[in-house]
Amino acid sequence: MKTDDRRITTKSTSTMRGYAAIAGTLVWLALGLQLYLTTALAIDRDLGLWVGIARYFGYFTILTNILVALTLTVPLIRSRSR
Numbered sequence: 001m002k003t004d005d006r007r008i009t010t011k012s013t014s015t016m017r018g019y020a021a022i023a024g025t026l027v028w029l030a031l032g033l034q035l036y037l038t039t040a041l042a043i044d045r046d047l048g049l050w051v052g053i054a055r056y057f058g059y060f061t062i063l064t065n066i067l068v069a070l071t072l073t074v075p076l077i078r079s080r081s082r
Contacts, residue, residue, distance in 0.1 A: 017076060024072035031065055 035056050042052025056062060 020072045021076055024069055024076065027065060027069040027072065031062070031069060034062065 035053075038056040039049055039052035042055060043049060
């Protein structure tokens with residue numbers, strides 16, 4: 001592999017990690033906001049916090065978004081060395 005090719009690969013990997021970090025942050029923020037809104041609505045309706053949490057995790061979309069957030073952030077947290 002040429003030196004120029006290695007720089008392009010390193011730059012591309014760095015750019016992709018940056019995009020993954022931004023996307024992961026946005027997904028985690030959206031999940032946090034949705035959790036807050038769901039539990040606040042449950043509490044306002046006198047259903048209790050645990051009912052709000054159960055309803056939050058009862059949606060397949062929420063579970064899928066958690067999986068996406070984990071997929072985006074776990075590689076960023078892992079060590080780069082192999």
